[in-house]
Amino acid sequence: MALRQAVLAALLEGEASGYQLAKRFDVSVSNFWSATPQQLYRELDRLEQDGMIEGRVVEQQGRPNKRVFTLTTAGRDHLHAFTAQPSKPTAIRDDLLVKIQAFDSTDQDAIRKQLLIRLEQARQKLTLYDKLRDDLLAGQAEDTYLRTADRIGPYLTLIGGRMFEQQNIAWCTTVLELLDQRA
Amino acid sequence: MALRQAVLAALLEGEASGYQLAKRFDVSVSNFWSATPQQLYRELDRLEQDGMIEGRVVEQQGRPNKRVFTLTTAGRDHLHAFTAQPSKPTAIRDDLLVKIQAFDSTDQDAIRKQLLIRLEQARQKLTLYDKLRDDLLAGQAEDTYLRTADRIGPYLTLIGGRMFEQQNIAWCTTVLELLDQRA
DNA sequence: TCACACATGTAACACGTTACATGATTTG
DNA sequence: CAAATCATGTAACGTGTTACATGTGTGA
Numbered sequence: 001m002a003l004r005q006a007v008l009a010a011l012l013e014g015e016a017s018g019y020q021l022a023k024r025f026d027v028s029v030s031n032f033w034s035a036t037p038q039q040l041y042r043e044l045d046r047l048e049q050d051g052m053i054e055g056r057v058v059e060q061q062g063r064p065n066k067r068v069f070t071l072t073t074a075g076r077d078h079l080h081a082f083t084a085q086p087s088k089p090t091a092i093r094d095d096l097l098v099k100i101q102a103f104d105s106t107d108q109d110a111i112r113k114q115l116l117i118r119l120e121q122a123r124q125k126l127t128l129y130d131k132l133r134d135d136l137l138a139g140q141a142e143d144t145y146l147r148t149a150d151r152i153g154p155y156l157t158l159i160g161g162r163m164f165e166q167q168n169i170a171w172c173t174t175v176l177e178l179l180d181q182r183a
Numbered sequence: 184m185a186l187r188q189a190v191l192a193a194l195l196e197g198e199a200s201g202y203q204l205a206k207r208f209d210v211s212v213s214n215f216w217s218a219t220p221q222q223l224y225r226e227l228d229r230l231e232q233d234g235m236i237e238g239r240v241v242e243q244q245g246r247p248n249k250r251v252f253t254l255t256t257a258g259r260d261h262l263h264a265f266t267a268q269p270s271k272p273t274a275i276r277d278d279l280l281v282k283i284q285a286f287d288s289t290d291q292d293a294i295r296k297q298l299l300i301r302l303e304q305a306r307q308k309l310t311l312y313d314k315l316r317d318d319l320l321a322g323q324a325e326d327t328y329l330r331t332a333d334r335i336g337p338y339l340t341l342i343g344g345r346m347f348e349q350q351n352i353a354w355c356t357t358v359l360e361l362l363d364q365r366a
Numbered sequence: 367t368c369a370c371a372c373a374t375g376t377a378a379c380a381c382g383t384t385a386c387a388t389g390a391t392t393t394g
Numbered sequence: 395c396a397a398a399t400c401a402t403g404t405a406a407c408g409t410g411t412t413a414c415a416t417g418t419g420t421g422a
Contacts, residue, residue, distance in 0.1 A: 009285040032280030083289035087279040096270040097215030102192040103336035106266035153286035167350035
């Protein structure tokens with residue numbers, strides 16, 4: 001049950017509607033917690049019922065109204081308490097790795113293609129993260145940023161995402177080379 | 184729905200009981216697909232009903248009998264078809280990263296401790312994977328192994344696991360350093 | 367005019383987690 | 395003598411996924 005806390009943590013960035021949260025999850029939170037829009041809408045309803053967030057309706061012209069949510073004190077307290085608890089090990093679930101485990105019983109060309117796709121996706125994510133990092137730093141050196149920034153949490157997870165994608169690129173490249181050696 | 188295929192892929196290593204599969208998932212499969220014993224027992228029942236695996240009871244003395252499962256042709260066919268499908272992006276779910284996203288609203292010493300624990304766990308996993316790799320290679324050079332081995336899938340995912348843990352170690356170390364700079 | 371972005375939601379189902387239950391044997 | 399290992403299972407609950415539904419505004 002950390003979807004709850006991931007939502008609270010995402011709201012530390014500022015108030016958001018379900019739709020906006022879904023985007024936020026898509027671009028940055030998904031490095032460490034993946035969730036679909038439907039999960040978010042459901043969780044937002046529960047969090048509101050439990051008094052961890054507060055929603056207010058923002059009326060818009062031409063667009064559907066939106067419900068925008070803000071953390072309450074109870075929400076912040078809950079998040080604080082959560083972060084002091086011991087962490088569970090990372091749960092990874094990766095389709096492609098299952099296929100590669102079964103590599104020798106597969107259509108090996110199909111696997112190679114999927115590796116190339118994964119490699120390209122990782123490169124694109126890395127480019128995105130580099131851009132986000134530049135935006136966060138806003139021209140400052142890293143150590144200046146770390147000493148002066150209001151919040152460094154999002155920077156630290158971003159660095160994690162970058163390293164993860166770099167590792168992904170390295171792994172895809174290595175496997176493609178090893179497959180060439182095999183053939 | 185790739186638990187199903189992860190189980191089939193794990194059975195490529197040879198027949199296993201639910202209990203043995205759980206161990207197999209624990210030591211190696213968990214790099215790319217995590218599952219609890221209860222999930223495995225349930226999935227094995229379904230796979231048997233669907234004719235993808237076949238179970239036979241092995242009687243033992245002093246221990247409870249066990250049901251050992253083997254892939255059927257239908258199971259192999261299903262796995263083969265699955266591997267040709269496009270893959271979904273990796274789903275990561277990591278408690279600790281949620282906490283680090285919220286870092287600035289946390290008990291920061293507690294986070295530091297959790298980072299140290301995670302670092303130690305990653306080091307231990309890396310040691311384990313290095314050992315497993317040595318066992319697989321059995322003294323051969325990598326390129327010899329790749330050309331002559333029956334199955335290279337498990338080797339490729341093992342390499343993935345090793346790289347993942349190396350990256351984990353690097354990330355934990357980096358974050359701990361950045362936190363020192365902040366303080 | 368077709369697709370995409372905005373914005374939310376329901377319903378059904380599949381999957382994952384946790385707690386509990388049982389009971390013999392081996393290892394420290 | 396206690397704890398861990400072997401071995402399986404039920405039940406309840408919580409989370410995650412998929413499909414569908416609705417309707418306006420904007421840009422190619």
